[in-house]
Amino acid sequence: MTKCKFSWIALAALLLASCTTDPQGGAIVDSPEAAIAKKLIHTSDNAVTGELILYVNDDAARSLEAVCAAEPMATRSGVSDIDEVLYEIGATSIERLFVVDPRHEERLRARGMHRWYVVRFDESQDLDRAAMSLARLGAIERVEFSQKIERTDWGEPRVVDLEELRAATRADNLPFNDPQLVNQWHYINTGDPYISSHARAGADINAEAAWALETGNPDIIVAVLDEGVDYTHPDLAANMWINERELNGATGADDDGNGYEDDIYGYNFVSDGAISWNDPEDKGHGTHVAGTVSAVNNNGVGVCGVAGGSGKSDGVKIMSCQIFVGKANNLASTVRAIQYAANNGACILQCSWGIETGAYTSDSAFASVYSSELEAFEYFRSAKNCAALDGGLIVFSAGNNSGAMSGYPGAYNNIISVTAVSADGLPAWYTNYGPGCNVAAPGGDEYEDTKTRRSSVLSTLPGNRYGYMDGTSMACPHVSGIAALGLSYALKLGKTFTVDQYKALLLTSVNDINSYLTGTRQSYKVMNLADYRGKMGTGTIDAFQVLMGVRGTRCVPVTTGSQQTVNLQNYLGGGNLGIKFSSIEIAPEDMARLGIAENPVIFGNNMLITCTKPGSIIIKVNMIAGGTSAGGGASIGGMFITKEMALVARPKHASNGGWL
Amino acid sequence: MKHIKIWSLLAMAVVAMTSCGGGSDDNDTPNPPAGGGVTVEKLAGEWHLTLFDSNKQGGDVYISFAADGTFELYQLAYNAGYDRYTGRFSLENGSVLTGVYSDNTPWATSYACSIDAAGTTLILTGQNSDGIISYYTKSAIPDDVKNSIITKAAATDQTRWL
Missing domain, CATH: 2.60.40 (Immunoglobulin-like)
Incomplete structure (x- = not known):
């Protein structure tokens, strides 16, 4: 955790110690400053400057709605003491955090979510002072810092020219004709030394057995919250979710009234516009994870995806919910992306990112005050967008700090957090492990065999390219893809699950990893495998077992x-x-x-x-x-x-x- | 009068004993029809377990009986995939089914069996204090099932049961 600087928050913490005793000899009550500090969610450490999220009371919400209706670029609330602070901090905008989508507004208001607002102001303003000034106001019930998040991939992607890789032949006897399936050990691992001298047959998600039963269903929509997904990629295009009304509507218009214009394949919530993937700091991360979930199978091109279909346009659909543009990201974008996914049909939230590992070390620290992010997660969880599931499923990566705990939000008690293993079936050197981690999946490790460097995860990259990446970022979409595959099978069989039942099914459809965790593993560093025993989650996920669990x-x-x-x-x-x-x-x-x-x-x-x-x-x-x-x-x-x-x-x- | 009363009590007891299901005292489970009249020809075919002791969950089982006295069984029960068993069966007096697996393991028990008039429902009732009633519907074994056989090496330790 970064070293805390002296701040208004530290002052508030000191004041917490100065709780007063009730003069009547009753319970100890908080001092005024302590009570105010309790309204704060997270800290200014690692927070975006010039932005705060507010939860206002009903009166303030009514006033704000009236002002925002009259002034599209409002900088005031209509409540005098709030406006005084907004003026002091140089507010440039204040707007509702959760956008208005008339189809879902009633449900949103019933949950009180219309009372969340995002205020943007002069970035040179002291963030803690601004937060406390707002928190002192009676009309403001909560003030949330906009925590920065980070993708959980390791290193740079290694773009490959597929011509340089061995292509599949008939002799490989693979279920699909995608030439690079033979190199996707994470789906079918034959122990081929071409991949790695340490590759172990069976150290995969058992996709071949699963694909004999199910390959995907386009009614299942997976929201990829990440960099923008290259929806033009030949190995992704056929499996992209398409908002038909926007596709066939007018440019610059919100044709379906969902609060966004031209959101054909999803939306870019950071730039508030078109999906992009060409920022100099973009890595192709979103396109890579999307390919693992649902690259088009059996099209004679490139690679396969876990639930990419059988070549008959029957893969699960990818909805691109862009929350990174280069290094830029902010909480408001993430929260809106989650709302968008819920409102527009996604049933799985695929999240290969998190807050810096160790920033939170307990659920109560992460959720000490009910945040807009937790609100958004619950909103998504309660959205029924799949006939086979009574709500939404959220999957996160555990993080890549070799830390002895999962990062948050993945570590949160009702979110699935995914650790990473490599082609030898053993923990990748970078993976977080321990408390908060729930299940393991292939994430790759190029250092497993430094001669071949092919034990990373192979998937799509922007610009009709392909490449290797490592990380719990790559492990996470294996779980999302398997979850999507299982729901596809459930639709076929007419089976239904609650979210809790389905999570239990996923987390118990795994293979033993603990028996292998003895001795050492040489990778980027020497790993003592006993340190990971019992700490990689329940085991390594198995797609076939998931389908069998759906069946009976x-x-x-x-x-x-x-x-x-x-x-x-x-x-x-x-x-x-x-x-x-x-x-x-x-x-x-x-x-x-x-x-x-x-x-x-x-x-x-x-x-x-x-x-x-x-x-x-x-x-x-x-x-x-x-x-x-x-x-x-x-x-x-x-x-x-x-x-x-x-x-x-x-x-x-x-x-x-x-x-x- | 006393004798009549005793006989009445005995008659009531007999009726009560014959109308109870085996292990099930669930009044919603229909009682099996009277046994007898089952032939190998009527039994031949593929059957799918639809109700096991009033429980619709658990144990996805398909059985195929052949006219030559062999059977094939697919079960999704104790392992994370379908197990396939084969063996031989015999039908005694048109109402009692016994069998042995190809590895010479006898079935857990023998079964009183009956088939409805339409020939689409097979009812097996475990004997020898088993008493569990199972309902099977005539149904082709899906390819999905045949494609989901797990290898013996992949199955968990089979000594876990008696």
Whole structure:
């Protein structure tokens, strides 16, 4: 964490110590300055200058709406004491943070989200002083600093001329005809030394088995919050989401009334205009992650995407929600991008970025006051844009600081945070690990084999190019893509899930990584693999297992008549998952049904249970995904999940596991 | 009068015993039709498990019975993919199904079986205090299932059950 400078916030912290005692001898109350400081969200450290987010009371909101309706470029609120401060700080604009989309305005207002405003002012103004001045006003309930975020890729992309790489031949016997699928070890890893002398067969997402069942569905929309996605790329264009009304409408007009003009493939929220990817500081990051999610499969060109379809325009769709232009980014853009994704049909938020690792070390520090970002996440989570899912799913990268915890927002207790492994199936040297990390996926590591340098993730880059990148940024879209693939399969089968059920399904559809974490690994640095044991999340995600989890409920066999000790790990994923079981829930009527007199007990990985009658019921297995303690409150930790399993109780089971 | 009362009680008990399902006391589960009359010809075909002890979740199972007395079974139950089993079955007195897997493992139990008049519903009731009633619907085994067989090496330890 960067060293804190003396600031108005530090002063406020000192004043927190000067709490007064109630003169009546009652509870200690905060001093006025302490109470004001409690309205502040985050700190000025690593915050954008000249911008603050405000949550105003109802009266101020009404006044602001009237002013903003009359003055499109308002610099005042219509509330005198607010306007006094706005004048002092040289406000250049004040506008509603969450834009008006008439289709969703009622829902937004019901949540109070119309009361968030973004004020922009003279960047030379002291940010802390400006924040405190606003926080002192009774009409202002919260003041949020605009935290800067960073992409979570490592190093520069390595553009490749595909002619220089080996192309697939018939002998490779691959499911699609994309010539570079043979080099995408992250989907199908044969242990080919051409990739890396350390490549391990099977260290992949098991895409080949999954693609035999499902390749994608264009009804599934994944919002890529990132740099702009090159929607003209030949290996992406067919899978880009298209806002048809804008495509067929007038330039410069908000044809569909969603609050944005010409948002055909998404929108650039930083520049408030067209999607771009050519800033000198752009890396092609957005185009690369989009390709992992849904590069067009089986088109005889380039690479494949996890849910890129089968060559019949049937891949999942990419919505480009641009929140980076070069180094520029700000909270208002990010929040609006999340709102846009929710309002325009996305069901998955793909976020390969975060706040500097260590800036927050607990959920309560990150969410000490309910922020606009948390508000936006909840808004997205509650948006039902997919018939198979009752809300939105949010996936973040864990961060690349080799830190012993996930970065935020990924670390937050109900957000999936993805760590990175390489072609050897082992943790990449840069990956964060530990509390807050939930699942692992291929992120690449060019130092795995410095001779080949092909154990990075291969995907699309802007300008009809392709290239390698490393990072938890690259691991994250593997999880988003698999989530999209699973939802595509759910649509096909007519299955539906709550968001919590689906997260539990994803996080338990993994393979064992812990058994491999012994000894050392030589990469950019020497890694002691035992340091990562139990800390990479539940395991390495497996696309085929996800589809099987969509198809049916996993069963647990028990024999009636005596206490059974059942190792639940045997019935989750590939076994030996990085999870901690906490309890089993069984409905009272089901306990009676199987003659279970006492609640089952959890002992390590084992469930102790006694059934006296045969039959089948559903049990709920509560567990922590990633780590040994759940995140939340003063902790950073794993995600609390509940998985439904079918208990099959019989006097005798076939000894070979057969059903009959 | 006393004797009549005793016989009435006994009759009631017999009725109660024959009308109870095996492991299920769920009044919503229809009672299986009376056994008997099942032939290998009627049994031959592909069946999909649709209800297992009143539970629609868990255990996606397909069974194919052949006229030559062999069967093929696909189950998504205890592993993260479909397991495929083969073996032989026999039908006794038109109402009791027994079987053994190709690895010589006997089925967990024998099953009273019945098929509805339309020939589209197969009901198996576990014997020997198993008592679980399973309903199967005549349904072709999907390619998705046949494409989802996991290898034995990929399956979790099979000694986990008895």
